[in-house]
Amino acid sequence: MERPIFQPVGTREEELDTPALVVDLDVMEQNIDTVHGFFRRVGPDGATLETEALVRPHVSCHGCPEVAQRQVSADEGLLDEPSSCTGGIAVSSLGEAEVFAGTGFNDILIAGRVVTVPKIRRLLALARDNWIFLAVDSLRNVQELSDAAVAEDAILGILIDLDAGYGYGGVAPGPDAVALARSVDAAPGLAIMGITANEGPLPFSDRTELEAETRRRLQAVVDTRELMEREGFEVPLVSVGNTFDYDVVATIPGINEVQAGTYALMDMETLGVRTELQPAAKVLATVISHPVGGRAVVDAGHKTMGPDFGVPTLEGIPGAVATRFSAEHGILELDGDATERLMPNDKVRLIPHNLSLCFNQFDYVRAVRDGKLVGYWPISARGQLG
Numbered sequence: 001m002e003r004p005i006f007q008p009v010g011t012r013e014e015e016l017d018t019p020a021l022v023v024d025l026d027v028m029e030q031n032i033d034t035v036h037g038f039f040r041r042v043g044p045d046g047a048t049l050e051t052e053a054l055v056r057p058h059v060s061c062h063g064c065p066e067v068a069q070r071q072v073s074a075d076e077g078l079l080d081e082p083s084s085c086t087g088g089i090a091v092s093s094l095g096e097a098e099v100f101a102g103t104g105f106n107d108i109l110i111a112g113r114v115v116t117v118p119k120i121r122r123l124l125a126l127a128r129d130n131w132i133f134l135a136v137d138s139l140r141n142v143q144e145l146s147d148a149a150v151a152e153d154a155i156l157g158i159l160i161d162l163d164a165g166y167g168y169g170g171v172a173p174g175p176d177a178v179a180l181a182r183s184v185d186a187a188p189g190l191a192i193m194g195i196t197a198n199e200g201p202l203p204f205s206d207r208t209e210l211e212a213e214t215r216r217r218l219q220a221v222v223d224t225r226e227l228m229e230r231e232g233f234e235v236p237l238v239s240v241g242n243t244f245d246y247d248v249v250a251t252i253p254g255i256n257e258v259q260a261g262t263y264a265l266m267d268m269e270t271l272g273v274r275t276e277l278q279p280a281a282k283v284l285a286t287v288i289s290h291p292v293g294g295r296a297v298v299d300a301g302h303k304t305m306g307p308d309f310g311v312p313t314l315e316g317i318p319g320a321v322a323t324r325f326s327a328e329h330g331i332l333e334l335d336g337d338a339t340e341r342l343m344p345n346d347k348v349r350l351i352p353h354n355l356s357l358c359f360n361q362f363d364y365v366r367a368v369r370d371g372k373l374v375g376y377w378p379i380s381a382r383g384q385l386g
Helices: 025-039 065-072 094-102 117-127 139-151 175-186 207-230 355-359
Strands: 020-024 089-091 107-110 131-136 156-162 190-197 237-240 281-292 295-298 320-325 330-334 347-351 364-369 372-378
Touching: 020 025, 025 065, 025 364, 065 089, 065 094, 065 364, 065 372, 089 094, 094 107, 094 117, 117 131, 117 139, 117 156, 131 139, 139 156, 139 175, 139 190, 156 175, 156 207, 175 190, 175 207, 190 207, 207 237, 281 355
Parallel strands: 020 364, 089 107, 107 131, 131 156, 156 190, 190 237
Antiparallel strands: 020 281, 281 295, 281 347, 295 330, 320 330, 364 372
């Protein structure tokens, strides 16, 4: 558990106690406006874009209700423009859904499976007062959910979860998905709302390759929707996608919802593909040692940045590079002017490689604007893994 030193509103960012997870609200709001502007179907040149999809913010990446609220309310005050957002959110776990429902969100898609009896009981309790729908990919789970819903005299919204090539779960597209849909349709207490899939973060920085692979993987999802409709099912919702490929997914006919999340804050993993967005979330760290001319040590390690999924990037100091991290410390290799520029007590900013892993290390975001602290925002869904 993080035990921050709370400092007064108005404190300069450089004076915050470290290590500190800092979000620049101006950058965050610009990122949100960029992505939601796309989903309002108005291009940068004013031309109408060919998409009917809306964005459903996937808030697991940050777990912060304050950030999520700004994502879902991005259209407020824009009376003459189309809506960009479903008004709801997506999460990965039941625990996250409980947290966000407790802070006022009541349209929640649970992308992860809910499979054990204790969790299903919690799910039904949550669904009494909130609009909750969830992904399924097995007959056994269908039966478990149906039995629980009947016992509680409830109806659960169900999305058929397809494997779109990521290997992250999901039933095979095509006939297997239709067979699962028939089981859901026959199960009391359950209602088919549509289909969902995770095509995964695709490892392409080249836009042409990214678009081609995204369309290839999601064609099976669109084909499955058409097959289900031919078999007599209504499929009002097809919810897929992520920040990597949001603009490609949104223009595929038959897809009407995109689960993007990282776009508001960004990380190095995503910045290589989404160059129109900027990093809003950074870890402020302090140089605590400069043992030799070519090396400095900072007070942010893997316990701060997240597990060893990738090395964070040092921002804005030519000749200084973050190269390796221990549990508590980070090593900066220095060259040129950086060897004299960085000394103990100096502050540096590190851009996380993976946003989700970094945010799960903190209990609070330090929200800043114009370089000054405006508040501490709880990361309320931190650690809600199940």
